[in-house]
Structures are given as structure tokens and as C-alpha cells.
Amino acid sequence: xxxxxxxxxxxxxxxxxxxxxxxxxxxxxxxxxxxxxxxxxxxxxxxxxxxxxxxxxxxxxxxxxxxxxxxxxxxxxxxxxxxxxxxxxxxxxxxxxxxxxxxxxxxxxxxxxx
Amino acid sequence: xxxxxxxxxxxxxxxxxxxxxxxxxxxxxxxxxxxxxxxxxxxxxxxxxxxxxxxxxxxxxxxxxxxxxxxxxxxxxxxxxxxxxxxxxxxxxxxxxxxxxxxxxxxxxxxxx
Numbered sequence: 001x002x003x004x005x006x007x008x009x010x011x012x013x014x015x016x017x018x019x020x021x022x023x024x025x026x027x028x029x030x031x032x033x034x035x036x037x038x039x040x041x042x043x044x045x046x047x048x049x050x051x052x053x054x055x056x057x058x059x060x061x062x063x064x065x066x067x068x069x070x071x072x073x074x075x076x077x078x079x080x081x082x083x084x085x086x087x088x089x090x091x092x093x094x095x096x097x098x099x100x101x102x103x104x105x106x107x108x109x110x111x112x113x114x
Numbered sequence: 115x116x117x118x119x120x121x122x123x124x125x126x127x128x129x130x131x132x133x134x135x136x137x138x139x140x141x142x143x144x145x146x147x148x149x150x151x152x153x154x155x156x157x158x159x160x161x162x163x164x165x166x167x168x169x170x171x172x173x174x175x176x177x178x179x180x181x182x183x184x185x186x187x188x189x190x191x192x193x194x195x196x197x198x199x200x201x202x203x204x205x206x207x208x209x210x211x212x213x214x215x216x217x218x219x220x221x222x223x224x225x226x227x
Contacts (some may be wrong), residue, residue: 004157031213042118042203042219043158058214090157097213102148105157 003027004106006091012112019078021109023091030096032074033103034058034066037088049074050097081113116141118204120218127194127225135189135221137178137204145206147171147180147187148215152201161189161202165210194225 007022025032031050035043035058045058047066055066063085067075074093078085088110092103121136139145146165150158162171167182176191187204204218 033213035217040219042120043215043217045214045216048214092157094213098210101213102160102163103150103158103213103215105159107155107157 004091004093004104006089006106006109008109009107010110010112012114013078013081014114015082017078017081017113019081019111019113021076021078021089021091021111023074023076023106024072025074025093025104026072027093027095027104028071029093029104030071031094032068033092033094034064034074034076035090035092036060037090037108043090046076081111083113085111086113087111116145116206116216118206118216118218120202120204120221122221123201124222124224127223129196129225129227130193131225133189133191133194133198133223135202135204135223137187137189137218139185139187139204139206141185141206144182144209146209147178148205148207149176149178149187149189150203150205150217152203152220154200158203194223196225196227199223199225 004025033048034046049068065077091106095101117140148163149161151161152158162173164171164180170179201220205215
């Protein structure tokens with residue numbers, strides 16, 4: 001079974017701090033994604049990566065960056081955390097981009113910025 | 115751009131009741147359509163999918179039919195169980211892919227005895 005592991009379940013940070021959210025998948029998947037989940041807004045795509053060292057902006061990339069130095073790891077970086085980045089962050093991976101390759105999600109990191 | 119609209123929740127049903135969660139979409143071309151489910155404290159997992167018009171996706175007693183004429187992909191189950199209590203997300207992707215999904219806002223289902 002595919003396992004997508006997010007390093008922290010809960011995180012509390014102060015405004016202005018640099019925040020790293022880590023995600024690791026164990027199935028050699030090509031693609032990795034970062035979403036944020038907010039009540040009434042559903043899931044919104046922040047960044048995604050189709051290959052090592054590759055990244056593409058999603059729908060809401062402002063205030064975020066990402067890093068993919070190794071195939072199994074995809075990091076989300078908040079350069080200077082702000083209170084409007086308080087949210088649930090979900091990492092996902094998929095084997096490839098075909099329709100028989102669904103997203104596999106981690107359990108999420110709930111980030112609170114005070 | 116692409117968008118997905120789901121019915122507002124929460125939906126509260128008694129066990130063995132019939133379930134419908136409405137989902138409509140706006141997209142160019144012929145997107146692939148998905149339902150994902152999120153159980154309490156867990157990440158999302160794929161429930162079912164349909165990749166072309168009139169396809170029916172099914173899994174665990176849930177069904178949804180890709181209706182191009184009404185741009186809809188409503189989720190149904192004939193008899194819900196307490197264990198079906200979760201948040202259900204409708205989503206779409208570009209044709210031929212299951213990645214880079216556009217999600218709806220989610221519908222919380224609560225099933226009681």
C-alpha cells in the first residue's frame with residue numbers, strides 16, 4: 001500500500017517565521033502535490049512537481065515555495081508565515097499522470113500561525 | 115477555468131437511508147471526474163471515478179454516473195451505514211489524467227443509528 005507521510009500532524013508557528021512542511025512517499029511515484037484545505041473552500045492546489053528538481057505553480061502559490069531534491073520527498077516552504085496561512089496542508093503523490101493513477105494523500109498537517 | 119460545485123452540508127441520514135450528494139462541474143472539453151472520501155483524522159482516498167460521458171463509477175456500494183448533458187456527477191448509495199460518515203469531495207481533472215485535480219468544497223455526511 002502506498003504510504004504518504006507528513007512529518008508533523010500539528011504545528012504552531014509565529015508570524016514571520018520560516019516554516020518547512022515535509023512530505024515523503026514510499027512508492028517511487030513521479031508526481032507530488034501540495035494542497036491546502038479550508039472550510040467552505042475545499043482543497044486548493046499550491047504547487048506540484050512531476051519530477052525531481054521540477055516544480056510548477058498551482059492555483060494559489062503566493063507566499064509559498066517548494067523543494068524536490070529527491071524523488072520521494074517534497075517540501076513546502078512558507079518563507080515568512082502569516083496568519084492567513086493557518087490551514088490544513090495535504091500532501092499527495094501519484095505514480096504518473098494517467099487516469100489509472102489516482103492521488104494518494106497523507107493525513108495532513110494542521111498549521112496554526114499566531 | 116475549471117470549477118466544481120457540491121451541495122452544502124452537512125447531510126444527516128439514518129442508517130439504511132438512501133444517499134444522494136449532488137455535484138456539477140464547469141470545464142472545457144471532456145474532463146475526468148472523481149469522488150474522494152476523507153474519514154475523520156485521515157487523508158483523502160479515491161472512492162470512484164469516470165473518465166468519459168455515460169461512464170458509471172462504483173465502489174463500496176457507491177455509484178456516480180458521468181452526465182455530460184447536465185455536467186453532473188452525483189454520488190449515490192442505496193443504504194448508508196454509520197461507517198460511511200465522512201467528508202465527500204467531488205473533483206475533476208483534464209482529459210486523460212488523474213492529476214492536478216480541481217476539488218469541490220466537500221460535503222460532510224453524518225449517519226446515525
